[in-house]
Structures are given as structure tokens and as C-alpha cells.
Amino acid sequence: xxxxxxxxxxxxxxxxxxxxxxxxxxxxxxxxxxxxxxxxxxxxxxxxxxxxxxxxxxxxxxxxxxxxxxxxxxxxxxxxxxxxxxxxxxxxxxxxxxxxxxxxxxxxxxxxxxxxxxxxxxxxxx
Amino acid sequence: xxxxxxxxxxxxxxxxxxxxxxxxxxxxxxxxxxxxxxxxxxxxxxxxxxxxxxxxxxxxxxxxxxxxxxxxxxxxxxxxxxxxxxxxxxxxxxxxxxxxxxxxxxxxxxxxxxxxxxxxxxxxxxxxxxxxxxxxxxxxxxxxxxxxxxxxxxxxxxxxxxxxxxxxxxxxxxxxxx
Numbered sequence: 001x002x003x004x005x006x007x008x009x010x011x012x013x014x015x016x017x018x019x020x021x022x023x024x025x026x027x028x029x030x031x032x033x034x035x036x037x038x039x040x041x042x043x044x045x046x047x048x049x050x051x052x053x054x055x056x057x058x059x060x061x062x063x064x065x066x067x068x069x070x071x072x073x074x075x076x077x078x079x080x081x082x083x084x085x086x087x088x089x090x091x092x093x094x095x096x097x098x099x100x101x102x103x104x105x106x107x108x109x110x111x112x113x114x115x116x117x118x119x120x121x122x123x124x125x126x
Numbered sequence: 127x128x129x130x131x132x133x134x135x136x137x138x139x140x141x142x143x144x145x146x147x148x149x150x151x152x153x154x155x156x157x158x159x160x161x162x163x164x165x166x167x168x169x170x171x172x173x174x175x176x177x178x179x180x181x182x183x184x185x186x187x188x189x190x191x192x193x194x195x196x197x198x199x200x201x202x203x204x205x206x207x208x209x210x211x212x213x214x215x216x217x218x219x220x221x222x223x224x225x226x227x228x229x230x231x232x233x234x235x236x237x238x239x240x241x242x243x244x245x246x247x248x249x250x251x252x253x254x255x256x257x258x259x260x261x262x263x264x265x266x267x268x269x270x271x272x273x274x275x276x277x278x279x280x281x282x283x284x285x286x287x288x289x290x291x292x293x294x295x296x297x298x299x300x301x302x303x304x
Contacts, residue, residue, distance in 0.1 A: 008303065009296050013268040015249035021157075021164035021173055022223045028152045030174075031181040035145070 128154055133197040152181050155201055165265045166209045168220035168254055180205045202280045206262055213258055220254040252302040256295055263291035
């Protein structure tokens with residue numbers, strides 16, 4: 001499109017090229033005075049300020065994250081220790097119950113054997 | 127204009143705190159900026175004020191300069207921004223002083239010179255009536271033979287938007303020249 005032979009665009013281009021600022025502009029002193037007057041910081045200084053601010057913000061953020069993580073970790077540790085205790089209790093309970101059952105079975109077995117032995121003895125006696 | 131390496135060196139010095147080096151940039155580019163400003167705002171605003179504003183903005187924006195493109199492209203971008211902020215988007219009707227065509231009228235007869243000046247005068251009026259964005263795209267199109275990509279970069283718009291702006295500018299100019 002840029003290289004097409006559009007006459008009007010070419011004429012407009014020429015007309016625009018012919019437009020030039022009618023007066024000589026020299027704003028060097030005015031700009032430097034304005035920069036001085038408005039006490040604009042040198043870009044490097046402003047950049048270092050920005051950098052310092054960012055670092056401070058990042059440190060605060062990291063500290064915040066650290067504290068939160070510590071709290072979370074402690075809480076989870078507590079929770080896990082409680083759950084450990086509960087599971088230990090459950091295991092103990094199960095073991096106790098099963099131990100009781102074994103004892104009961106043993107007692108029943110011993111009663112049975114006592115009875116059998118007794119019967120045998122009785123048989124022998126008879 | 128400075129060669130690219132010199133430009134970069136001066137910018138680095140300014141960024142390192144050598145504030146007075148910025149005067150070199152102002153001295154070197156003020157003419158180019160003034161011409162671009164005048165093409166964009168015409169007699170509507172005081173060109174000196176706009177040029178000053180451009181350089182103050184440039185100074186505060188220098189830390190954002192990436193040392194990838196030419197400093198002039200960065201300066202044009204700031205100029206377009208400052209002009210756009212100052213004029214506002216819907217502000218039209220810019221007028222230009224009558225220009226002499228001495229540099230382009232060599233070899234022409236008096237009659238041809240007059241005809242050419244008349245035609246350019248009509249075109250200048252029509253260009254002044256374009257919307258700011260269309261005028262900016264058209265001016266940059268003629269300025270330093272910018273490519274569409276460079277125009278898009280300076281105006282911070284998409285390539286298709288630039289194409290559409292130039293197409294509409296051309297269409298509107300044709301209408302006004304009828």
C-alpha cells in the first residue's frame with residue numbers, strides 16, 4: 001500500500017513535507033531550568049528509590065508469608081499430633097478389644113478343655 | 127541526529143546522574159520535535175510550550191528507554207503522546223501558516239509554482255480538518271519514511287489500526303478535495 005501510485009496520497013505527502021515550523025525553536029535553557037526548578041530527581045536516583053521501595057515491599061511480603069507459613073505449620077503440626085493421638089487411642093482400643101476377645105476365647109477354650117479332660121477322666125474312672 | 131551508539135552513551139550518562147548531558151539531547155532533537163509538533167498541532171498551540179513539555183516528559187521517561195530502538199523513535203512516541211493529551215481526541219481543525227515552496231519549486235515556471243502552492247494550500251487545509259489520529263498517522267507516514275510498523279510503534283496502536291487510519295485519512299482528503 002505504501003508504494004502504490006495513489007496520486008492524492010503522494011500530493012498529501014508532499015504537502016505535509018512542505019509544512020515546517022515557521023519559527024526557530026530553542027528550548028534548551030528553558031527545559032533545563034524547568035527540570036532544575038521542578039526539582040525532578042535524576043532518573044537514576046528515582047530508579048534507585050523505586051528499587052529500594054520494591055525491595056522493602058518484597059521483604060515485607062516475604063516476612064508476611066514466612067509468618068503465615070509458621071502459623072500454618074504449627075497449626076498443622078498440632079492437628080497432626082492430635083490426629084496421631086486419636087489414631088493411637090483407636091489402635092489401643094482395638095487391641096484392647098481384640099485382647100479381650102482373645103481372653104474370652106481362651107477362657108472358653110480352657111473351659112471346654114477342662115470339660116473334655118474332665119469327661120475323659122470321668123470316662124477313665126468309669 | 128546522533129548515531130545510535132552516541133545516543134545510547136548520552137542516555138546512559140543521563141541515567142547515571144549526569145543531568146547536564148540531557149541538554150545535548152534537547153539541542154539535537156528540538157528542531158525535529160518542533161517540526162513534528164507543528165505538523166500535528168499547527169497554529170493551534172504554542173509549539174515552544176509543547177516542545178518543552180515533550181522534553182520534560184522525555185527526561186522522566188528515560189528510565190523506560192530499552193536501548194533497542196532509536197532514541198528518535200522514543201522521542202516521536204513521547205511527542206505524539208504529549209500532543210494527543212494536549213489536543214484531546216476529538217479536537218480537529220488545525221491551521222498552518224502559508225508555506226513557501228522554495229526548496230521544492232526549482233525548475234518550475236511561475237504559473238506552475240502558483241498552481242502547486244494553491245494545491246498545497248488546499249491540501250494543508252484538508253489535512254488540518256482531519257481527526258487527530260488520522261492526521262498523526264498521515265504525518266508519520268511522510269515523516270522520515272516511517273514504515274507502518276514504526277508508525278504503529280510510535281502511536282502505540284496495532285498495525286491494522288494504522289492501515290485503517292491512513293486509508294480513512296486518504297478517503298477523507300479525497301472527499302474534501304472534490
